[in-house]
Amino acid sequence: EDKVVQSPLSLVVHEGDTVTLNCSYEVTNFRSLLWYKQEKKAPTFLFMLTSSGIEKKSGRLSSILDKKELFSILNITATQTGDSAVYLCAGGKAGGGADGLTFGKGTHLIIQP
Amino acid sequence: GAVVSQHPSWVICKSGTSVKIECRSLDFQATTMFWYRQFPKQSLMLMATSNEGSKATYEQGVEKDKFLINHASLTLSTLTVTSAHPEDSSFYICSARDAGGGLAGLDSYVLNNEQFFGPGTRLTVL
Numbered sequence: 001e002d003k004v005v006q007s008p009l010s011l012v013v014h015e016g017d018t019v020t021l022n023c024s025y026e027v028t029n030f031r032s033l034l035w036y037k038q039e040k041k042a043p044t045f046l047f048m049l050t051s052s053g054i055e056k057k058s059g060r061l062s063s064i065l066d067k068k069e070l071f072s073i074l075n076i077t078a079t080q081t082g083d084s085a086v087y088l089c090a091g092g093k094a095g096g097g098a099d100g101l102t103f104g105k106g107t108h109l110i111i112q113p
Numbered sequence: 114g115a116v117v118s119q120h121p122s123w124v125i126c127k128s129g130t131s132v133k134i135e136c137r138s139l140d141f142q143a144t145t146m147f148w149y150r151q152f153p154k155q156s157l158m159l160m161a162t163s164n165e166g167s168k169a170t171y172e173q174g175v176e177k178d179k180f181l182i183n184h185a186s187l188t189l190s191t192l193t194v195t196s197a198h199p200e201d202s203s204f205y206i207c208s209a210r211d212a213g214g215g216l217a218g219l220d221s222y223v224l225n226n227e228q229f230f231g232p233g234t235r236l237t238v239l
Binding site: 034041042043044045087090100101102103104105106 | 147149155156157158159160172206208228229230231232233
């Protein structure tokens with residue numbers, strides 16, 4: 001059975017801090033690792049990672065994948081209160097994209113002013 | 114970016130009634146749409162994969178007779194919760210994958226593997 005595990009489950013930091021969110025996965029026919037940010041409604045896409053060791057960046061957010069260790073991290077630097085959300089990690093399969101994603105339970109990040 | 118809409122946003126119904134939720138891709142065609150369910154403080158759980166023009170594929174533990182899926186066109190999938198009960202109360206989210214891409218090789222895969230999520234439908238069954 002496919003499994004995605006995120007840690008920590010919950011994290012409270014102060015504005016300006018840097019945080020690292022962890023995601024480990026066991027997904028058969030693995031092809032991609034995706035990160036989403038979920039606030040009040042549906043998740044919004046952040047990153048898709050398919051290759052090991054290549055960092056993807058978007059502003060203060062960055063992510064990297066380690067396919068040998070089956071692990072990914074999401075870094076957020078200089079955090080702001082608007083970064084407060086649940087961050088979801090999901091594993092995607094190979095095979096033409098016909099399979100749904102396997103999600104982790106998410107990390108609930110709270111940024112205090 | 115690609116936009117996916119869901120209707121309704123929120124529905125309250127009595128136990129025993131059926132509720133239909135629509136998922137539309139507004140500016141792209143989606144041969145495959147996915148239905149997820151999210152209970153409070155839980156993650157998204159894939160319920161089924163909806164394929165245009167063919168039967169849906171259900172995940173283990175999801176009753177196909179209770180959650181009817183129809184993917185009648187390349188831009189519309191519907192999920193009908195039949196004989197809804199309070200335990201079916203949840204947040205239902207659909208996602209759609211762009212059938213096109215226009216690029217070959219890895220780029221095409223990257224485009225084709227990204228799922229665009231709808232805003233979700235909150236179902237409350239009394």
